[in-house]
Amino acid sequence: MKRYLWVIGIVLILGAAAFFYYQGQAQIAEEPVKESLKTSKVRRGDIIITASGVGAVVTQADIQIGFTTAGVIDEIYVKEGDVVQKGEMLAKLEMDPQLTLDLLTQQINLINEQENYKNLVDNLDVDLASASVNYLQAQSELEDLLTDRASLNYRRCGDEYVLQYEADYNTALEILGRLQDKFNLLYATRDLSDPERLQAEADIASAQTKVNTALASWQYCLTYPSLEEIALMDAKIKIKENEVIRWKEEMDTLQAGVNPQDIELYQAKVGQAEAKLKIAEDNINGLTLIAPITGTIMDISAVPGQTIGNNTNIIRIADLSRPILEVYLDETDLDQLVVGYEAEVIFDAFDTSIFTGKVISITPELVKNGNVVYAHGLVELDPTSFGKPFNLPLWLNASVDVIGGRSENTLLVPIEALRPLGDGRYAVFVVENGTPTLRMVEVGLTDFTSAEILSGLKVGEEVTTGIVETVQ
Template sequence: MSQDSSDLAFQSESYEAALAIVQAKLSQLLAGASAEDIALAQTAVSNAQKNLDDVKETLSDAQTTADTSLTDVYEDAQRTLSSSLLTTQTSLQTNADTLDSTELNLYSSASNSQALIDAKNLKFLAELDYNSAKPIVEGVTLSFNQSSIDSALERLKTTTSLSVSALAKTYEVLLSVVVSSQLTQTELDAFKTSIATARINLNTALTNLVSAQQSITSQKNTNQTSINSAQAGVTAAQGALQTVQDQLTLKIAKPRQSEIDLYTAQVKQAQANLNQVRNQIAQKSLAAPIDGIITDVAFQKGEMASLTQIAISMNSLSDFEVKSDIAESDIAKIKLADPVQITFDAFGENEKWQGKVIKIDPAQTVVAGVVYYQVTIGLSGTDSRIKSGMTANLEIETERHVGVLIIPLRVVGENKTVKIMENGQIKEKQIETGIKNDQGEVEIISGLKEGETIAISK
């Protein structure tokens, strides 16, 4: 008879699985790593070390490639510096030749003398700046130094920009000159073409200088990206190697006591959870304490049960028990497993069954002012004739002495004396007695010998 416990059954299965898992983990921890696991871990360490060596080589290659590529770019910059310096020198010479021309000075001074003065002043400044920049640029074209090349590029770029401005001012002067018989249109156009060409060459040189700087910056960025990527690979490989080395160390090492304690505690907790739900399931079931036949069910499904009313009655098929109230004066003599001879009123005194004391109730029962203790006797064997509720008679054997001297209890005096016949005379002897039986006999421990004659009063 039980209540619905399907939810608890599912919970019990979950707890059983959880218990099995933590038990397996504890067993695995105590067993340690297998030889195969250790071999695999060692292989993983070897592979990780090889991978680290490979990525370190990749990093070295990236650094070498970066150095080579950057050197190539700086060598290109050296060539750009040389060509740009020459272009600036040539352009400034063209500008000087134009401004120093007799015809230009004669026919431009009348129409725009201030413009000519400004052009010559700017020419002077440009030439002065060029003369300052020239040794710097020539120095890096003869001796390779990246930092010096960077400085020379920036320095020559300033000089070239100033030269562009100087030629622009000269071209402005040419635009104000009026042709005459002394300065023909053809001659004026030649001056303009010469200055315009020089300006184009200078702008190209300036563009080349800027491009050289940009190429250097771009190559440095590319190199840094490549090196960073390779370095990241090395860092990752170092971390991976450390991880598998740690794993190998853990596999080789014995389990720590703290880990054993942790898994042991988890096993106990899982077992406690399982026991708890099993107890809950058991509490939902009403199990018969013995095998037997149900004779009465007092409740129907859905009815409220009463704590004071018997719900189910049944008869045992075997292992009958007899319950008897024993007076407190005798209970101290009885102990568990004492043999018992049993008769039933239904079968008479000649049919006897054997049993033994299986329980002594520690709590007293008071009947009519007399204290009793309930004793339970278990019958040995089975007999289909025995029915529940039959009246039984018990003989409990509390102690057995074999081969001892006994006399009738009634011949023992008040002070444990016995009268005997000796040489025709009645004498009184002091004796020591032992246990008594239900036949009115008492054991003699000392004071009498077998064969002595006891005097009995009539």
């Protein structure tokens, strides 16, 4: 690589010398026109890479709510523009005495049904519950053992699994081979600490593990259970069968004390009473309208004294505490719309104030409007950047600059000074003692006019940017 750069330098210097020589000869022999180098000095400055778009204020929480019970509105405690807290009462309906009576009736009914059921099973429920659980568990375990025992009569895996595991092994082996070939071709000669080589080695190790696992699974499936395994399983089944019989006998004895049909009947009565009480409670709770979120009252579409049906929305709440912008950029700037990137926002209504924020989400598909396609995302504004209270109503329009990169007080040269050498390498011609000299540089951010120099130049050095003609 060093020899390659040295050769480039020699060729460029010789070319420059030949150029100046022939220019001098041409100037003497032909026309009184002189070509001279156009230069610029290395300076310090700022460079910002931005993608411009438009946006509007939106909210991530915009909810319409209403009473779940029909009735006449008694009071509305809020007005449009009020900020309310989650759980705060917003409005209420006139109290219906019938709803209160129904609630008390259902509460008493549930207490009575629960007491009746308790009296029925008070002396049996604990023991019977324990015996029932143990019986069901033992029965389930016995079924599992019988299933396992049946499988011991055959090869450990069926033909379809053998073929599948063999295919898995061959696939894993093929992937490993491809990774090894890729490593030998691209990374084997690289430095041992090269990140891409390390990643390739990790991928090969992972692939080798998958090969080993697939081979072990395939080989295991080809074997048959041993006689010792079969004998041990038969013994386990016998023990579990005796356990099932014992728990079944105990459960039958306990159940004989109470008619099972009576138990089912009383259980059903308790469940029915609980359901009726829940309905009565919901009807009472439905007389009040509670804020489901903390937010701002955006709209109220009812007045006290108005009769409304259940589940009719009358209040709209939006969370404006987190200023969010819905932004649209040209699809060519999609690479600049990245979660975490900073953004600068100027609202049409406050054209002298710059708001800052960050991109918090990106729509996974482009948005089409007519024949124009946009990249779409959300920007969350930083309230501390406002400097003073601002009212940001929903759908307030703004201009948005998403900042893809920023470097301040850095070394800058005109973009024309760069000489690309390929593979991301650059050089410039530095004027030393009146002669352009090739020098390698490390380039950072670039825009349409300037390039950031990370290393290779100093402030005040003179670089060439082209050739200009002057008439003598």
